[in-house]
Amino acid sequence: MEIKKGLEDVYVKETEITYIDGELGRLYYRGYSIYDLAEFSNFEETSYLILYGKLPNIYEYENFVKSLRESRGISDRVKEFLKSVKKNADPMDVLRTAVSIMGLEENTHTYNVSEQSIINLISKFPTIISYYIRLRRDLEPVEPDTSLSHAANFLYMVNGTKPSEEEYKAMDVAMILHIDHEMNASTFASLVVASTLSDIYSSIIAGISALKGPLHGGANYEALKMFKEIGYIENVEKYILNRLANKQRIMGFGHRVYKTYDPRARILKAYAKLLAEKKGGEIKRLYEIAEKVEEIGIKHLGPKGIYPNVDFYSSIVFYALGFEPEFFPTVFASARVTGWIAHILEYVKDNKIIRPKAYYKGEIGRKYIPIDSR
Template identity: 40%
Template sequence: MSEATRVKNTGLRGVTVADSAISFIDGEKGVLIYRGYRIEDLADHSSFMETAFLLLFGTLPTGEQLEGFTGQVKGMRQVPPYVLESMRHWPKDARPMDVLQASVPLLAMAEQHSDTMDRDVCLQRSIGLLAQMPTLVAAWHRIRTGQPVLEPDPDLDHAANFLWMLQGKKPDAATAHDLDVCLILHADHTFNASTFAAREVVSTRASLYAGVAAGLGALSGSLHGGANAKVMEMLLKLENEPDVEGWVKKQLSEGDRIMGMGHAIYKTGDPRAVYLKKMGQRLGEKTGGKWASISQRIEQTALAIFAERGKTTILPNVDFNSAPVYYLMGIPTDLMTPVFAVSRVAGWCAHIIEEQFADAQGKPALYRPQAQYVGEYCGLMGCEYSPVNKRE
């Protein structure tokens, strides 16, 4: 096939694959909306529990509904004992995202599966995953570090309970609130790679658990959710670097990337990054951490270089600013992406349910994109097969 007739490989960017009523992005204006509500309003006034309800059920809850939903989540935080027992036999140096992805099918084994699709059953399983994801992340960290796994505390809200199970001490109200806002900011982001993976898998009528496991696999990559850990590794590398600006200039002059800079969609700024940047500066002042200062120096130098090159749309993204925030909260670097998943599971489940019940009959449209074949071609009859003893 000639180069003129080949279709450019764009990774499906700009290609509409389905309708969705869950979230919306205007990359030119820097707008992110969940179910009609701007992320700024949710971050300022909502809670992660309320936002998760909005994503799953399509509307903001009444006070009674929110109380009932929060109670359900708190009541489902425990994971089956066999899951924790299984974890104790896993290599202690296993990557946390691999552990998390392996744990979700174990949760599925405790459920009675059926080929009959039922929205209410999917919603209940979604609430269960929302409740258990923090428990899985915290339990693995405790197990791998030789500490006892802690019971969930029903008196603590979602974010505070996670920090308690992870660190063994109850966080102050300000830190718990900051993490709750982080969870809101990460809860959904339209058809990103992990959400697309989750929807594609369940379009085959696979289970909700299979879809979430697929989402976790996609999120683990360094070009997606794994980018926040890479940003923190960069910051730690520069902890004692006297010439941060010189390091940035050298990186860019040699054609290397600055992790956390640039986004596939946002061209005028990521609205989530604005909140996280302020949060990082505040936490840095509170704890004496230098990460916000280092981040600022990297950002200013990189943006000046990009401007000189006419690349004014390369800006800090959510990973660039979330990494120091999580670090200052005492969250280990390799748990930053799992914390991302603790939030994003709300969006994945909302998308999975939307995909599974795309019409009144609950018939998902099986995803089946085409590929441009660029391999050997010997005509419609195919290449001539020669026996192995006659091949040179």
């Protein structure tokens, strides 16, 4: 009996959404290289591409953007919930619960995905996240601005000021790069739920729950914690060697599919560097530490095919853009929600309940002994 631990190398569906070449470090959304999408597209257009399989024409694009902009507001019930949450709650738990409230409000029972629920999910994640960020900072939440694009509005709601062109582009590219990644753990988790024909909100909540873990979307937070813990560039080598000697992982390194440099990390590194140079101070110091961790990490782990992944430099980008580290996984989720939805739609079209097997190796036929005789 061969057991594929962690479902490594197991194909669970055919897809036309995302292709990863893990040996060459290449990534394509619907056949388009992410290098091109990062350079020429934006979050809204790439979301459309991921969801509907083609680049939109001008009317489709404008309608999609308009619906997203008009749906950013969150309900009073969600706002009341966010105000009631303690300030040290895990932001992913807060996001998960807010999405759960959205599901309650729509009162969906089974799988029945409307265009509006797709738009609601994508457009409202940033509003929920920034609302809670502002409350934690003891600041008034900032209402969405419909004149701004998705990424610019996100930064505006977080920081209370409109982002510069460079900040906008860095955020927009980071969001494009996080939209989808084939059959990662959170996408699979959301598919498991969708395959039972449960409602879309329950599936998305499963995605958020899986993404939260430090081995997945939580690694961006862990990477920044690690850079801060290292403190100074002179400490990097000793810290990394010590970590490896203690069998601890370098966070933001390693990947199930990439055995080389993650192409997303390559793009994000350039933006992290640009922002570090612009902002200076702590951001620059942390960027330089990250670069050194990369060098030492690759020296020791590169021969095993372990390189920086998306979470390594996204941590510096998100920090430079004004997010507190605990919120990084929520920013990841706000882009990945598009990918979760696209995979759910693709899977359920030709649905089969996901129900693998477990190979039983316990005893059978044991005799029941009453409790007072054990």
